[in-house]
Amino acid sequence: MNFGSDNSSGVHPRVMQALVDANEGAAPSYGRDDLTRRACDAVREMLDAPEAAVFLLGTGTGANALALAQMCPPWGRIFCHRTAHIETSESGAPAWMAGGAQLALVEGEAGRMTPATLAARIADYPQEDEHDGRNAVLSITNATEWGTVHDAAGVAALAAVARDAGMTVHMDGARFSNAVAATGVSAADLTWRAGVDAISLGGTKNGCLALEAVVFFDPDHARDFSFRRMRAGHLWSKHRFLAAQMLAWLEGDLWLTLARDANAAAAELAAGLRGAGFQPTVPVEANEIFIRLPRDLVTRLRAAGLRAADWPTAGDDGAQGTIRLVTSWATTEDEVAALLRAL
Amino acid sequence: MNFGSDNSSGVHPRVMQALVDANEGAAPSYGRDDLTRRACDAVREMLDAPEAAVFLLGTGTGANALALAQMCPPWGRIFCHRTAHIETSESGAPAWMAGGAQLALVEGEAGRMTPATLAARIADYPQEDEHDGRNAVLSITNATEWGTVHDAAGVAALAAVARDAGMTVHMDGARFSNAVAATGVSAADLTWRAGVDAISLGGTKNGCLALEAVVFFDPDHARDFSFRRMRAGHLWSKHRFLAAQMLAWLEGDLWLTLARDANAAAAELAAGLRGAGFQPTVPVEANEIFIRLPRDLVTRLRAAGLRAADWPTAGDDGAQGTIRLVTSWATTEDEVAALLRAL
Amino acid sequence: MNFGSDNSSGVHPRVMQALVDANEGAAPSYGRDDLTRRACDAVREMLDAPEAAVFLLGTGTGANALALAQMCPPWGRIFCHRTAHIETSESGAPAWMAGGAQLALVEGEAGRMTPATLAARIADYPQEDEHDGRNAVLSITNATEWGTVHDAAGVAALAAVARDAGMTVHMDGARFSNAVAATGVSAADLTWRAGVDAISLGGTKNGCLALEAVVFFDPDHARDFSFRRMRAGHLWSKHRFLAAQMLAWLEGDLWLTLARDANAAAAELAAGLRGAGFQPTVPVEANEIFIRLPRDLVTRLRAAGLRAADWPTAGDDGAQGTIRLVTSWATTEDEVAALLRAL
Amino acid sequence: MNFGSDNSSGVHPRVMQALVDANEGAAPSYGRDDLTRRACDAVREMLDAPEAAVFLLGTGTGANALALAQMCPPWGRIFCHRTAHIETSESGAPAWMAGGAQLALVEGEAGRMTPATLAARIADYPQEDEHDGRNAVLSITNATEWGTVHDAAGVAALAAVARDAGMTVHMDGARFSNAVAATGVSAADLTWRAGVDAISLGGTKNGCLALEAVVFFDPDHARDFSFRRMRAGHLWSKHRFLAAQMLAWLEGDLWLTLARDANAAAAELAAGLRGAGFQPTVPVEANEIFIRLPRDLVTRLRAAGLRAADWPTAGDDGAQGTIRLVTSWATTEDEVAALLRAL
Secondary structure (H helix, E strand, C coil): CECCCCCCCCCCHHHHHHHHHHCCCCCCCCCCCHHHHHHHHHHHHHCCCCCCEEEEECCHHHHHHHHHHHHCCCCEEEEEECCCHHHHCCCCHHHHHCCCCEEEEECCHHHCCCHHHHHHHHCCCCCCECCCEEEEEEEEECCCCCCCCCCHHHHHHHHHHHHHCCCEEEEEECCHHHHHHHHCCCCCCCCHHHCCCEEEEECHHHCCCCCEEEEECCHHHHCCHHHHHHHCCCCCCCCHHHHHHHHHHHHHHHHHHHHHHHHHHHHHHHHHHHHCCCCECCCCCCCEEEEEEEHHHHHHHHHCCCECEECCCCCCCCCEEEEEEECCCCCCHHHHHHHHHHC | CECCCCCCCCCCHHHHHHHHHHCCCCCCCCCCCHHHHHHHHHHHHHCCCCCCEEEEECCHHHHHHHHHHHHCCCCEEEEEECCCHHHHCCCCHHHHHCCCCEEEEECCHHHCCCHHHHHHHHHCCCCCECCCEEEEEEEEECCCCCCCCCCHHHHHHHHHHHHHCCCEEEEEECCHHHHHHHHCCCCCCCCHHHCCCEEEEECHHHCCCCCEEEEECCHHHHCCHHHHHHHCCCCCCCCHHHHHHHHHHHHHHHHHHHHHHHHHHHHHHHHHHHHCCCCECCCCCCCEEEEEEEHHHHHHHHHCCCECEECCCCCCCCCEEEEEEECCCCCCHHHHHHHHHHC | CECCCCCCCCCCHHHHHHHHHHCCCCCCCCCCCHHHHHHHHHHHHHCCCCCCEEEEECCHHHHHHHHHHHHCCCCEEEEEECCCHHHHCCCCHHHHHCCCCEEEEECCHHHCCCHHHHHHHHHCCCCCECCCEEEEEEEEECCCCCCCCCCHHHHHHHHHHHHHCCCEEEEEECCHHHHHHHHCCCCCCCCHHHCCCEEEEECHHHCCCCCEEEEECCHHHHCCHHHHHHHCCCCCCCCHHHHHHHHHHHHHHHHHHHHHHHHHHHHHHHHHHHHCCCCECCCCCCCEEEEEEEHHHHHHHHHCCCECEECCCECECCCEEEEEEECCCCCCHHHHHHHHHHC | CECCCCCCCCCCHHHHHHHHHHCCCCCCCCCCCHHHHHHHHHHHHHCCCCCCEEEEECCHHHHHHHHHHHHCCCCEEEEEECCCHHHHCCCCHHHHHCCCCEEEEECCHHHCCCHHHHHHHHHCCCCCECCCEEEEEEEEECCCCCCCCCCHHHHHHHHHHHHHCCCEEEEEECCHHHHHHHHCCCCCCCCHHHCCCEEEEECHHHCCCCCEEEEECCHHHHCCHHHHHHHCCCCCCCCHHHHHHHHHHHHHHHHHHHHHHHHHHHHHHHHHHHHCCCCECCCCCCCEEEEEEEHHHHHHHHHCCCECEECCCCCCCCCEEEEEEECCCCCCHHHHHHHHHHC
């Protein structure tokens, strides 16, 4: 019963097979190989963005921090939700890589900023000058850290606020697959058509071994980005093994199938939890469930094999605590059933 | 009627005379001169801290950013009030100099964190690990950006919260003189005796030309700081001219006299404003007054010679707006009287 | 006839199989899994360094830059050969990650500093103070960028010069396997027993997919390094796939076998070249050959399928140019024979 | 007999008087005052560069590092003489402020690069890509650290090499006054007319208290520089006191008179030394003299009151050592005569 993290799941067999298949003979290093060319084309196709600049790398923190460093001057401010991964879990990577930029945290229920909370936060910095710095980038996490989703209209509304304030828009898409699966729209609808300038597109949590992409929809925004990726140590020498993952992941929309499976498992689990009288504390829209349970029940479930993270949340007390359950492409019906039985 | 900023006031005649006097013959450069030795001793005496490490430099942003860079690892978090100068007005300097550290903003009325608001904010980051980073430094501004003051007990209470969380304590003392004058305690009582580890001690706003000091009460905390100051370009070559300011400023407690004068002018002006039916929106405890006035009145006052900054604040509307009035050592009774008359 | 780079070779079948095998079920992420524990133990065993701190990551530039950032203060100086990879090919990564440290380039024939050239260069910076900065780290590349090798005595002699100057010693071991194979001594003899404090241990060029390790022989030197790795985006979430590579690579000394094979192929090729009347311009001690050939011959060889990099070198002219031939674990006897035949 | 450094001299009386005069009443802070506007105009006039962007600050290291950070991307390379101040004496400031840029050191007699040595060094980095980084800036020190001077043709020749390599040109003008005085050409001839894009213009060593300017001849190159200056803590709040120095320094070409005086004192001293049988080891072209003397003679001169720095140089031995003698605007004929007498 592994609901600890989508990062603890393995690699989808088709992705692993692609690694094996790519391991034939020699190939030019550092992304000058044919697989990489094809993989970048495939990303452009997935995003319906034929002009986009695409860069592959191995980690989500690398992708986020480098994308934001590209978009934000050192004296700039990056607006994000107060629970965004770039704020809570990357040890200051974006601020560092961007030369000392600052995050401006925005409130909002269930991991989602709203146009109103974003606009109010921007209004805290009404002026651009050498003391005040510059409002530079909005970073939207989709799906959010709380398993909720911004639909295309929601992204567009936030992006419009950013645009009006002279900022560009980044999407932390570590779980972008799940957002696309949840909203049922195209990847393009959820990104550039909604006003997103760049996305950190995550494969690792959804069936890959170590694969992320940074995509700039306007290639002019990618100027010199190759230097940034290299000097951060994120240009793989045997680059074909990033590319092979991407090609397999995109082939036949595997990425979307896997995300749908993960979301469906979460929905099924949430339904079962509700049936057992336990209401998730946050709407279950993608592949994460947050739920408050009696602490002794959690202890018993763990003893029965449950893996899930404690997620201390306002409202918890000595008797009850919140945990996070994450499903992935690898979650089985048996695991869901076993957890519901154990309850 | 200059109430625009204490930075727009000039240099006290005794400080200026000290510059003239110091300009005799040659002196070793880069702080190896006798005046510098004496000035650092004088700072230690003022703070009753015979072991403290003292570094002189020319700007408050330099002092704050370098002190915090020394105290905070790149993956650290600096807690400060959401209106702290290091957050609002230094263009990200501390974050940059500290290698990408992040500010964690704390709420609190009238520019003051409370132990409760601070503790609550620290609790947002309950864990130290490579993802979450480290809670490293508390920075207390005293006097605050809103002209209020933390007294010794107030500083000690905040410092205790920080200490309990494993953090060290920095004081942004750009207006430390005003805080000492307002509280009536000693400089030591308001700093190290209350748990402060380092202070950015400001002279510029209070009668100097360009003079700040960074003081580490435990000299072990100052290890390699001289490298930081140099490579940030903050080691003056003709260092005696920093030292001369400091000696004159401390001589006969000039610093305290000037701060008392500034505070007294603010108190008098506030009293007059109240008498005229205008209540400051924030307690007037040091040398700043925030007051909401009819906009047409502000226009008329400016026409009559008032210099004061607009300070847009929640509660303002089309008819009424908040302005900031700052007094300094150079504020005259005539200026105060003229403004009250003009009202 | 692929002699372009050891980075263009693929992944050894046993390493690839280990990835497949590791892909069973779920595993804790971010290095908290059992495979990672075992892999780090195996590295310690390989280095006969039971106390060493071991960190796995995916790229050599990441490994070098992070190790050096850990070892060198921002105001420090890193001494390295003027053709070291950290100088020529990492786009300034170590300087950046170390907060603005500087490289001091040392001359030396065939990619090797000597104790004398190193000592002379250190003597250019005789003094440590806030202007001059600090002589902090020596970085030795072994095998060198020119396919030569420092034996254990050679490393020890350089390390002694560094130690005398108060510096610590880093080894860029992107081709460390080849150096061990060439010298016939143990990994320990070539590192900590010779005075090396930390090594960037490279697997990628020698049969792995993406695998490097940073090892600090004194675990006290690794303090907070986990923060550095994370915020540079070099902590893999599915960390078991780094660990699996390492375990397979070390199992049965596969790493050494592969390096010996690569070195042997280079030796054989060099012998053949000499037999054909072409003398390598640099001693062939590991897996690289530098050779000056008639330009039209190079053109013909390339037409016949040769992949090798142009390596413009003093002494080249319009008629003759230097190329670099790199062998790897994957180089076949057929490839060597084919190239010699084509000559 | 103070020949220790031009930094150990004081402030010229006219500059000091200007500080006193500027201390009248209030003035807008942070450079929004009238004196600053006039001072920047005066700099533009001095340089015959009506469009230039001018920024005042207090230290030479600040000026150099900020100018270079503006001109050089983080992955760029700054070419400078191996004895340039930015290499030897700024503790890595430019590299740090430029986000990890690297210095590429160029050889050359007497502190001067030549077009040939520069071109040869650039040729070490023939290629721009994400590994190799970018050749970005040439920094010429004028007068050099060895008291020699690049004349206008010399600057132009170096700048042409840089321009051909796609680089821009910075001048470290800490002693620019002395170079202008020595060459007898205009400030414009020695800078933008010779191909210089930006200069760090130094006043401190030549009669000011703490005054430097960064000038970009093309104002487009200054985009966002005000943010850089602020966040490095180099925007003085009481900015009028920078401006007042500049106005007095430029008024009636005081800067040039003072530099001529300093150069003349050096020439006279050098002549006297030669007369006494001691030949300077480097041509005396500005205000510095390097001379090898018997060590016991140096000891006796110091006992007699000489202040001068030891300057260990190849060729020194146990019996003889090189010292540096620096003259300044404040050097008196008596001092020169006294030193010659003491010899």
